[in-house]
Amino acid sequence: MRSRAAAELLAGAGFKEVYSLKGGLHAWQGLTAAGPPSQGLGLISGGEGLPEMLAMAYGLELGLRVFYAEAAGRADSAATAEVLTLLAQVEAKHLDRVWALYAASAPAGADRGEVDRQASAQMMEGGQEVERALLDLAPEGLRPAALLELAMALETQALDLYLRLARKAREEGARRALLDLAQDEKTHLQALAEKLEGLGGD
């Protein structure tokens, strides 16, 4: 088992506290994020300041909000629409938070309309993936449970990106903000999981 072998190696090399996942990732039943370590980091040098990092986060969150709004428009039941509207609202709050961080750190006169426009332009490509994801779900997939699962998968990807960005950021302020956003994502995921559980048999 590679997990165990790695743990033994690390412990033997003097790492103080070492844990391994029994059974490796095969045994993991939670969500995972896809993509190589460099995903989403291609345009990042690490030397970016807080404003640049937050602009990226803003684009990401905007994409998520658009997804929820799109999905809500296709909801085939009141229950589904309700779940999606809730998610869109949560996302809108998160977006406000990212914007507040950005406005506080950016050069004077940050224009939210302009940032929205730029983020939307970048999202056109991502938007096609959103379309595809929604179409893939098909009518039966637009049940609240399936939508919550898709939301959790997207949020897990966002969490992964924030964490990898935080590791690459060299400026402490940027790193802190990204870790805070990652923590927000973890909280979102927890809330989504509880909502999913609350739906019970769907």
Place this chain on the structure above:
Amino acid sequence: MLIKALFSPSRDLNPAEVRAYLASHREDAFTLLDVRQPGEYERGHLPGAVLIPLPQLSGRLDEMDRSKPVLAY
């Protein structure tokens, strides 16, 4: 073997314990380490995990902060 176990402990955690650890520890307080191959990482990894394939691990130990706990899978 016994001496090694006494002085270089590592703990095997089951998935529920790992989930609890991830939920209760801030990301910058520990290193989440994926020791599989790049293709496996691409197909699915735990959010924020660092990738150092096992064959390379012994030569890349200095990439990790020794003062922080490591959770490897």
